Amino acid sequence: MTEKKVKHPSVEERASQGKGYREKTPISSHTGWVPASARPDPVALLEEQNQTREQDLVPVRHGRMLASPFTFYRGAAKIMAADLKDMPRAGLDCQLCGDAHLSNFGVFASPERNLLFDLNDFDETLPGPFEYDVKRMSASFTIAARSNAFTKDQTRDVTLTAVRAYREAMAQFAQMRTLDIWYARLSEEQLVAAIDLAVATLKGKALKKAAHGMGKTARQGVAKAHTRDSLQALSKLAELADGRYRIVSQPPIVIPARDLGDSYGLSGDEIEHVIREQFRSYRATLPEDRRHLLERFEVIDVARKVVGVGSVGTRAFIALLQGRDQQDPLFLQVKEATRSVLEDHLPKSRFKQPGERVVQGQRMMQAASDIFLGWTKGAQDDRYLYWRQLRDMKGSAVVEGMKPVGMTFYANVCGWTLARAHARSGDPIAIAAYLGKSDKFDRSITDFSERYADQNDKDYEAFADAVRTGRLEAADGV
Incomplete structure (x- = not known):
């Protein structure tokens, strides 16, 4: 096995390299964005993505994306x-991250x-240019602020923040x-402070x-997060039947495996066997x-x-596990991992298993990761999964x-x-x-974000028109 040779340039050499990139790609080059002349049809890209998804859930995905230009943006990573x-x-x-919009924090x-x-x-997640995440994040703030009816100045201030x-924090990390x-x-105590x-x-x-x-x-959100664990999930998602807990059927959002035979062409016993085989593979x-x-x-x-x-239609499951007794539950979430949308345009992941790509990327980027984070190959060809806890004090804004004050604070944290x-x-x-000490980068990316938000509005209208004309089917309120 060939040993990888790692270079260790000095601090001065690394700083000089960053400054040198400003000559090749000036900060001002991020301003004035216009869509490419041969830009793909956004609706066609979604249709392409839908081909490998659970077909009965595709209308649910469309319905959720149809709620607003912001929810459309959330589902439009491709x-x-x-x-x-x-x-x-x-x-x-x-x-x-590959999809660093503000709702993914x-x-x-x-x-x-x-x-x-x-x-x-x-x-x-995938290795790639740092600007990709910055632009995905900043545009999401512009789009969300517009959706919340902020003024133009308030929207710009949120995005600039x-x-x-990002720029000022990177300068701190450089030292x-x-x-x-x-x-x-960023701990709970630091956040509250x-x-x-x-x-x-x-x-x-x-x-x-x-x-x-x-x-x-x-x-209130932090306090609520503390209550979100497997025991709380048991009270919300399960019921006692014949002396044992089982997951409650709530179609189409939650469908127990006992009712999924028709969907996957397997009997109940066969599904149970597959599940246990998957669990053993994941544990490994x-x-x-x-x-x-x-x-x-x-x-x-x-x-x-x-x-x-955005992930609606990919295969996603929950597994109810039991430890010492019925009051010792553990809920795991099992999500399908597909090729990153960035792999259409960047070098493919070095991990052949998409589930491992997700897990290793998460471990690289997060300050701390779920102790049960793992992966496995699905039971069917070209299906890959990753596993984690369903509720582990998770909470989102x-x-x-x-309001403008709250979103400005949130922008700073993100x-x-x-x-x-x-x-x-x-x-x-x-x-x-490369970013420099002035606000040139901030203003340049904010200019991009405003222009991209305009394009997102147009894409959303094209998407809504596709639903109105019957090209796409959407399920409301699911």
């Missing part, structure tokens, strides 16, 4: 990936049971020791009132201590469960209810978090040198 390939890039790569428990704020969706937070970057994280500081520094009665409302909402991808821990649980029931917006995730795998010194 469309943006096709646009990003034609955009300027400096040449500074890192591990990308949130809180969850670390293995030590501390609540952390971080990125929480890695279905599209997200990009500025930090390597292990300090790796251990950096930052909220208190933001409230204290605002001036004006109206702003202070809005900030206090933001603080109250954030604290875990470290020895986690494998031993998981062996103390037995699989009780499994169901298909629809989740998200309600974007649709945010920008810092994305920079920290990129600094773990990329070169923070070179990236910081």
Whole structure:
């Protein structure tokens, strides 16, 4: 086996490299974006993606995307990936989230049971240009702010805040020791302290009132996250039948395995056999201590469960496991992993198994990851899965209810978090040198975001028209 030779340039050399990329790809090159002349039909890209999805759930996906231009954007990662390939890039790569919109950040428990704020969706993760994630994030703030009826100035301020937070955080990480970057994280205590500081520094009665409302909402969200565990999920998702817990049928969102035979052409006994084989294969991808821990649980029931917006239609399941007794449940989520939408335009993942691509990308970017994160090949050809806990103190912000003060604070937190995730795998010194100390990058990416939000509106209208004309089928309110 050939040993990989790793170069270790000096701090000065890394900074010089970053500055050099500014000559090749000037900061100003990110402004003035216009769609490519041969830009693919956005509806056709969604139709292409739908071909490998559960056909009975495709209308559900369309219905969720139809709710607003923002929910459309959430499901349109493939469309943006096709646009990003034609955009300027400096040449500074890192591990990308691949779908870093503002709803893919949130809180969850670390293995030590501390609540952390971080990125929480890695279905599209892949190494690539750092600008891809920054543009995906910044445009999401512009689109969300418009959807919330912010003024033009408020929308711009929110977007500028997200990009500025990224740039300034990267400058901080460029000054930090390597292990300090790796251990950096945003804890519940730090998050609450930052909220208190933001409230204290605002001036004006109206702003202070809005900030206090933001603080109250954030604290309620954090408190709620602490209650979201497998025992709480048991009360919401399961029922006692013949002395045993089983998952409640709630079609089309939740369909237990006992009712899925017609969908997959398997009998109930065959489905149960497949599930247990899958569980054994998944356990083998875990470290020895986690494998031993998981062996103390037995699989009780499994169901298909629809989740998200963009991922609707990919195969997604929940598994109910039981430990010492009926009051010792563990819910695992099993999601299908497909090729990243970025692999259409960037080098393919070095992991042949898409589930492993997701897991390894998540471990690279997150400050701490789920102890039960693993992967397996599906029972059918060309189907791959990754596994994690369903509810592990997970919580996310309600974007649709945010006011300008709250979204500005949230933009600051998300920008810092994305920079920290990129600094773990990329070169923070070179990236910081490329970004520079002025606000030129902030303004350039904000200009892009406004232009891309305009295009997203047009794509959304084309999508809505496809539904109206019958080209696409959509299910409302599911």
